[in-house]
Amino acid sequence: MSRFSTANLRLAQEIIRRYPVAKSATIPLCHLAQEQDGYLADDSMAQIAELVGCSSAEVLGTASFYEMFKMHSVGKFCLGVCTNISCQLLGGEELLEHAEQTLGIRPGGTTTDGLFTLEDVECIAACTEAPAVQVNYRYFHRLTPQDLDQLIEELRSGALDDVVPAHGTLGKVRQDLGEDRIANITPPEDQTEPVWLRRHRELAEAAAAADAATPSTAGKES
Amino acid sequence: MSEKPRKIEITDPVTITVDGREVTAQNGELLIDACERNDAYIPRFCYHPRMNPVGMCRMCLVEVDTGRGPALQPSCMIPVAAEMVVDTKNEQVSKAQDGILEFLLANHPLDCPVCDKGGECPLQDQTMAYGPGESRWVEEKRHYEKPIAISETVYLDRERCILCDRCTRFAKDVAGDPLIHFIDRGSNTEIATFPDEPFSSYFSGNTVQICPVGALTAKPYRFRARPWDLEEVESTCTGCSVGCRITVQSSRNQVLRFQGVDSDPVNWSWLCDKGRFGFEAINSEERLAEPLMLSSDGTLSPGRWAEALNAAADAIRAADPTSVAVIGGAQLTNESQYAWAKFAKGIIGTDHVDAQLGDGLAAEVVLGLPGATIDQVCAPGSTVLYMGPDPKEELSVLYIRLKHAAQEDGVQIIELSPAASGLSPYASSSLHYRPADLPKLVEALLAGELPDQGLPGIDAAEFTKASQALLAAEQNLHVVIGRANLAESADCVAVAASAVHQAIPGATFLSALRRANLRGALEAGLTPGMLPGRSSLAEHGQAWKELWGSVPSTAGMDTTQILQAAAASKIDVLILLGADPLADFADRSLARRGVAGARTVISLDRFLTASTRQADIVFPIAGFSECEGTHTNLEGRVTRLNQKVTPPGTARTDWMIAAELAALLGKDLGVERDAHELWDEFTAHSAVHAGVSSAALDHPDAADGLLLDLGPRPFVTPVAPHVAPQSSYSLRLIVNRTLYDQGTEIHHCDSSSGLAPAASVRLSPADAAPLGAEDGTQVTVSSPHGSITAALIVDSGVPKGSAVLRHNLEGADPGLLIDSADVVCEIRVEVS
């Protein structure tokens, strides 16, 4: 069973309140669940469905669209090696093979100590720094196989815990929104005219009113 | 594809050019429909005329020029505007269609020879018509495990899926059960359910019908026939009183499938699964094929028709007419109902005839109030006062129409029910009253204020909202009435309906009673005190006497009274027209005593039921799709039922048995060859049936059936029943139905029989907590008349102070708690 902890449940409810339509909180709540458990478990999705008032299948459908939500348990560090064009030309594939050997797993696998999940990723937009690697979406550039070994060692020893938090962690400091800072968006069905349209209309109306009030002026000039 | 564009009335015409021709279209309608209506069919996969477009498949690309030069556009997403120039057939368009098909086929397996859809597959047909003759694809296609069950009845073959979004849109937008969804992304996208949460929607079969490929198949039809081997006729589903139009498809004298037909005033092509897969009961091995008679050893054994008919005629002849009673007949065709009304009332001379089993509404209420059609109830601008049963469970396609009306057409639904229902999420206000409080609630709503002490369970703010909506509705008020609670007197809803009728004379009423042709039975006079055509025995007896030769002198008894009389040995012959009081009459003890107390029980049925097992003579009956006739749905819409197969063994149609018995009694029922003669006689003598003669029904414009005259008749205001005050430690019982129960029909459908839930007791969290009980705890429910034990379900949809039990489920029979003499049933619940 992985359900929201009491503290996270409270936070989830607070997040839902920030949206005019509860269902809009689906993705933020998926993040919250992934932060808690490192991945998005089935019962978390079922609980999110209950909280936002939709079906579990809808949460699964939404979450599974995004690569960054993991539907099964992954290591503390998701290590992705880019093998797309630039990186491939500069040794990405060799780097991946080296990572496979060092960690003893194939892409998609997780080490038995639960620390690393290896991934073969497409271009991560760091082509100028090829070959590029990301660990929990933190970038490491122009790595040689030796650099990679060292990186793995540092991750394993905890030396990089400050730089690379556990998989799923959203930010080192949670953005704590006070009630007074919530945007209070009006629900779509209650939304009135946007302010710029209103201003535009008011100006037009004022002009029309002015025209109507001074017909005689126009008459005199002609 | 078999779907037709919706019929529309052109109110805002614009001229557009389609393939060089100037045509008229409705401003703003979808281009794909406008073209089809003007003989330029555009191929499509994802577009369905009864669902909102999504532009998912791009098969409907056409070249559209709105003044900025021609460009390819998906015609299912483009609203028609004046002066549009459209080309649906030029080279650009052909190339686009060819290309789209090549993409769709890239991952599509070469399954046609083993695919159920082959022969009626839009992908197959459109590839032949618009596609590349050959494949350039040499790469590996994607592979998935072949078919996976996504519910008890529906199988999904993901390799065949073209991701058109029809099934998922249907599930979410039409049925309101979003249990299937696209998961993943790009070429890995697939349809899926949530793990361990199957697509158990009451409407799942519709996705099979609308899937444009063989990705979704239904267990009851898989590998049973090829489309080119099927013969079909149009007919009307008799699974409930909604009367959805269907085609009955058969091969080698066996019904193999029902498909929904788009009947604009009724079902919009949708069916519920109970109706769709109900054909299995027709083919059941357990159908009665020969008459049965009680033999000397006390068992029912096969007999000959002549023997059985003679025995029945002898029993009727020997009995005093007032000691003969007829119960049931709601499943018969209009013709058979008329025949039995004439036989019972005109020939035998008894008025103890009732098609309802205490679970309906008085005929005066159903026939006396001004009628509303489904279309009127669901029309934009309508306000609906809903005082009926849970429509999702009992009248499923009516639920679809109401849900659509509320969500898409802004219809306000004010729901008054004893507990939350499938309709509650779509109602603009939902008030849950304590059983027997409905008359008080309606009175208060009409007065605009709650009584000083309030009403139990009614929230003041919600009340005010409902009351204002109700009073603002005036001419647009449509009231749906029915039995939301079988453990509560039918008088409660009758009194409430009558109060609305008095206060808002323009309001019209739709009676939501479940049994298939119950409306027809009431119209045919299978109810005490009435004769065919809404005529009352007291006022119009003379006219029918002239036709029939005689009519009963006084009004007879209803089912409750008949059973009471039978229990007191005052009924010599009890005739059951497909009725099973032992399962369906709410008061179990009275039903048992009644059926046992009748001297001779004659049953006409398709199956051995609890009641037929107690009979002395059983006649096997030709059922749905085995006989010709007409049907009247809950609105009063008459449609044709057509025969497709022959009945099993020597089974006969109900009217034939009436005619034979009449002859044996030395009388003539007035029918020589077929049921048409009965219909002609009936429609010629009933003013309300004047417009539905055989000739009128055969007119091509009458494909959706014809309405009876729905104008009001004199209506007698019922008297409010007296309810004893509720004692503070008891709860009030709510008994309602689920779509799947242990009913005979469902029981004989292999794919549906396992879907009935086990019996349970539902309590509100507030009532469950003090018992220290939780989901699954065994609890005992007792009333002064009996007690039963079942597992508890804590259900926040049940108001405090009430408990819900379901009718006719395995494990616990609420009938044991009920005394039909009581207005409500007070119970106590304890942990066993």
Ligand code: SF4
């Ligand atoms: S299963 Fe059928 S209806 Fe559903 S998306 Fe696939 S092709 Fe369309």
Ligand code: SF4
């Ligand atoms: S709603 Fe009633 S009439 Fe329609 S398909 Fe279901 S059972 Fe048949």
Ligand code: FES
């Ligand atoms: S190719 Fe590796 S980051 Fe772009």
Ligand code: FES
């Ligand atoms: S039918 Fe128009 S995009 Fe599918």
